[in-house]
Amino acid sequence: MASLLLLFSVGVAQLNGVGTPRIAAHPENKFTRVVIDAPTKPKFSVQVRGKILEMRISPARVVAGSGGGDTAELVSWQLENTGSDALLTLRTTFDLASNRGWKAFIIDPTGDQPNRIVVDLGSSLGVVTTGSKPSVVKPAASKPKAPNKPKLTVVLDPGHGGIDPGMSSAFVVEKSVTLSIALKVRAILQSNNVQVVMTRSGDYAWQGKNCAKRCDLDARANMGSSDRNAFVSIHVNAVPPASAARAQGIATYVFGQSPDAETLAQAERENGGGSTGKALTRQARNLAQDLINDQLAQLNVKFSRRLAGLIQTATINTTGAYNRSVKQAEFWVIMKPRIPSILIEVGFGSHPSEGKNLASDWYRQKLALGIARGILGFLNAN
Numbered sequence: 001m002a003s004l005l006l007l008f009s010v011g012v013a014q015l016n017g018v019g020t021p022r023i024a025a026h027p028e029n030k031f032t033r034v035v036i037d038a039p040t041k042p043k044f045s046v047q048v049r050g051k052i053l054e055m056r057i058s059p060a061r062v063v064a065g066s067g068g069g070d071t072a073e074l075v076s077w078q079l080e081n082t083g084s085d086a087l088l089t090l091r092t093t094f095d096l097a098s099n100r101g102w103k104a105f106i107i108d109p110t111g112d113q114p115n116r117i118v119v120d121l122g123s124s125l126g127v128v129t130t131g132s133k134p135s136v137v138k139p140a141a142s143k144p145k146a147p148n149k150p151k152l153t154v155v156l157d158p159g160h161g162g163i164d165p166g167m168s169s170a171f172v173v174e175k176s177v178t179l180s181i182a183l184k185v186r187a188i189l190q191s192n193n194v195q196v197v198m199t200r201s202g203d204y205a206w207q208g209k210n211c212a213k214r215c216d217l218d219a220r221a222n223m224g225s226s227d228r229n230a231f232v233s234i235h236v237n238a239v240p241p242a243s244a245a246r247a248q249g250i251a252t253y254v255f256g257q258s259p260d261a262e263t264l265a266q267a268e269r270e271n272g273g274g275s276t277g278k279a280l281t282r283q284a285r286n287l288a289q290d291l292i293n294d295q296l297a298q299l300n301v302k303f304s305r306r307l308a309g310l311i312q313t314a315t316i317n318t319t320g321a322y323n324r325s326v327k328q329a330e331f332w333v334i335m336k337p338r339i340p341s342i343l344i345e346v347g348f349g350s351h352p353s354e355g356k357n358l359a360s361d362w363y364r365q366k367l368a369l370g371i372a373r374g375i376l377g378f379l380n381a382n
């Protein structure tokens, strides 16, 4: 998939913090405007892929947050800190391209209004790099310094969120466990100088009007772009009450055809459950069959398997949980990996003792440590 990096240097300044996005629909002109206040003039870069626009604002700190857009153009937004930068992620209802569907610019302070970063989203917009004050934005006006060695970047995908809770039991709700663990993994990776992109950092999903489970899974998968180094999706397993006392342990998955009915049922549940889950799993299963003869895809599966093995071993070591080993299944979110991609089921929320463990902070920390160790081992070896 085409991905594009555009860098506009608009003057370096100390930026203490930027505000929460303000979203305004302009149905008459068929666009949505997102505005963020910035106390001083920032630099920003924009990357688009599919229905995702990512704006890196540098240097900046933000109060992390997220929310729905619910306009004709914007599904949802997320604002988070990544090292010394802030990352604004916008999920749109239509496909973006390098020169179509968006424009971004800065408006100078006026009266009591501070600098404002503006992103307009509309399928008929062309990219315009100058705003109401054309002199403000000059593409690469001051030559950026030679970049340092690029940091390795890992995408962490806390499963489910918002209206989609995932599994729930007397002990846990999946969406909360996955986010809690992912945030702990992020902290460990960042302290090891690894850059982290979260597919979500709050309680929401990438879905809204006209955008259901598949849309949500595609948005997450799209963040695993080829300029990043690994994609790790975190989930909690469950079985029906009749078998709840038996099923426990950790399993790590790569994409492929399920070897048995139990694993297939699990893929269907994680792909949305019900008829949606069945339909997506069937499509993914057909793709898995096609990929068997695709050498590049098989190479990716090989690296994914290595990553899965390291994470599986490390999490078993840190938790002492039952080892369900590395497996393969038709999980949609890792279906078309461009980078090593795995999905870990950190345990069974339905199991009496494992469910209680998953509800506790100390056990989640052990899981996070194992996952982070596995990732770091993989990055260091490749």
Ligand SMILES: [Zn+2]
Residues within 6 Å of the ligand: 159, 160, 166, 167, 174, 234, 235, 236, 270
């Ligand atoms: Zn799940």
